Amino acid sequence: MRYISTRGQAPVLNFEEAMLTGLASDGGLYVPETIPEMSADDIAALAGLSYEDIAFRVMKPFIGTTFTDAEFRDIIARAYSVFGHDARAPLVQLGANHFLLELFHGPTLAFKDFAMQLIGQLFQSALARRGDRVTIVGATSGDTGSAAIEAFKGLENVDVFILFPHGRVSDVQRRQMTTPSESNVHALAVEGDFDDCQAALKEMFADAAFRDGVKLAAVNSINWARVLAQVVYYFSAAVSLGAPHRKVSFTVPTGNFGDIFAGYIAKRMGLPIDKLVIATNQNDILHRTLETGAYTKEGVTPSISPSMDIQVSSNFERALFDVYDRDGAAIAQLMDELKSGSFVVSQGAHERLRETFVSGRASEEETSATIAAFKDRAGEVLCPHSAVGVKVAEEFLSEVPMITLATAHPAKFPAAVEAACGIHPPLPERMADLFERDERFTVVPNDLEGLKTLVKERIA
Numbered sequence: 001m002r003y004i005s006t007r008g009q010a011p012v013l014n015f016e017e018a019m020l021t022g023l024a025s026d027g028g029l030y031v032p033e034t035i036p037e038m039s040a041d042d043i044a045a046l047a048g049l050s051y052e053d054i055a056f057r058v059m060k061p062f063i064g065t066t067f068t069d070a071e072f073r074d075i076i077a078r079a080y081s082v083f084g085h086d087a088r089a090p091l092v093q094l095g096a097n098h099f100l101l102e103l104f105h106g107p108t109l110a111f112k113d114f115a116m117q118l119i120g121q122l123f124q125s126a127l128a129r130r131g132d133r134v135t136i137v138g139a140t141s142g143d144t145g146s147a148a149i150e151a152f153k154g155l156e157n158v159d160v161f162i163l164f165p166h167g168r169v170s171d172v173q174r175r176q177m178t179t180p181s182e183s184n185v186h187a188l189a190v191e192g193d194f195d196d197c198q199a200a201l202k203e204m205f206a207d208a209a210f211r212d213g214v215k216l217a218a219v220n221s222i223n224w225a226r227v228l229a230q231v232v233y234y235f236s237a238a239v240s241l242g243a244p245h246r247k248v249s250f251t252v253p254t255g256n257f258g259d260i261f262a263g264y265i266a267k268r269m270g271l272p273i274d275k276l277v278i279a280t281n282q283n284d285i286l287h288r289t290l291e292t293g294a295y296t297k298e299g300v301t302p303s304i305s306p307s308m309d310i311q312v313s314s315n316f317e318r319a320l321f322d323v324y325d326r327d328g329a330a331i332a333q334l335m336d337e338l339k340s341g342s343f344v345v346s347q348g349a350h351e352r353l354r355e356t357f358v359s360g361r362a363s364e365e366e367t368s369a370t371i372a373a374f375k376d377r378a379g380e381v382l383c384p385h386s387a388v389g390v391k392v393a394e395e396f397l398s399e400v401p402m403i404t405l406a407t408a409h410p411a412k413f414p415a416a417v418e419a420a421c422g423i424h425p426p427l428p429e430r431m432a433d434l435f436e437r438d439e440r441f442t443v444v445p446n447d448l449e450g451l452k453t454l455v456k457e458r459i460a
């Protein structure tokens, strides 16, 4: 399996190289050259298998010969052994034909653990074999950072720097990032928003001397391996509701577009997905783009679903690449225009986007009302991100089963949840002392050169 850049100018890589490289040298994102397909029989054969077995069968064609079957099975087993639910990603029924896919049973209580625990193991195996080390820099609006720190803390051949927007993540999210004491963990509170953090990360990759000097690696969903790991739960959920014999739809609370892009890949692989619904909060750039064809930045407004407070939605580039018939030059041109604040997708590309995705938006009031309503109606305490998904999903309910992704545990956002429904969701026992642990982080200005200097000094 070969991986190509969405901007067409970077070297073609194999899986291991694409994983360790992260962002392509032309600023694009790596995608598989071809998407492997699973037949209806292949999909039917997943019924009744463990999450780990489904993960092996779904991901194996993308990995090529990077790991032997035994190594890859072992990596998957280690990754998911730390999850707090035997099913890993259980489905619960919310209402007639509406299901919730609980993706928050991993160690940091968000869907990020599915991919991060896996790539932690993949990195370890690949780096040990190469006798190499890397410096991971990640940008987070709260959940990627804690999941990355959990997966990479204490590893000898990795330093992990996490840039998070100062004052714009929940207290639980911040403490998950700032209380680990391992010396290879560096939590940096940037005076800016998530888009500033992600832009700094991409600029670091664009500086070849810095990138090569520190052996920069990415664990955001710009890394293809992140997206790949997230494809698996679309299969496990759909099969448990009758796929391939029955279609299902998914609604995905969306920010950086990694999670829903994983659903799109599942569909391209042959999973019978009817609708893929993009659910945004008030930072609704993706919903507006689907409606109008114009991708226009308007600045981020902090919300009660802070992990989705994003305007520059990184993985949307991967979707654009496909609807522009994989024309790297056209994508490079759009991304260049975005530097001035907006671009307009061509009519053909817009139509193709609308054939693949539908979208909706939940206001702050609607999000809170949804948390309150579902606590009463279904006895399910939703986190605000999942509530955005549930609210939007309700607009698209039909005779086809709808699966809404519950992307985080409500205990990560207790203030918003309590304000909405009166319940203060407790943290699981294993992190009950989170608020007694010492915090360790550095507040840094939103200044690229300063950040690069800090990274170099810390790893020296």
Ligand SMILES: Cc1ncc(COP(=O)(O)O)c(C=O)c1O
Pocket: 110, 111, 142, 143, 144, 221, 253, 254, 255, 256, 257, 258, 259, 260, 307, 308, 385, 386, 407, 408
């Ligand atoms: C809890 C939660 N929900 C939803 C999202 C949005 O996911 P994505 O960025 O893959 O679109 C995020 C951030 O990624 C998140 O942390």
Ligand SMILES: N[C@@H](CCOP(=O)(O)O)C(=O)O
Pocket: 139, 140, 141, 142, 143, 144, 145, 219, 220, 221, 222, 255, 256, 258, 307, 308, 314
């Ligand atoms: N919501 C995310 C933002 C980064 O997304 P990623 O999937 O690209 O890592 C977060 O929690 O950090």
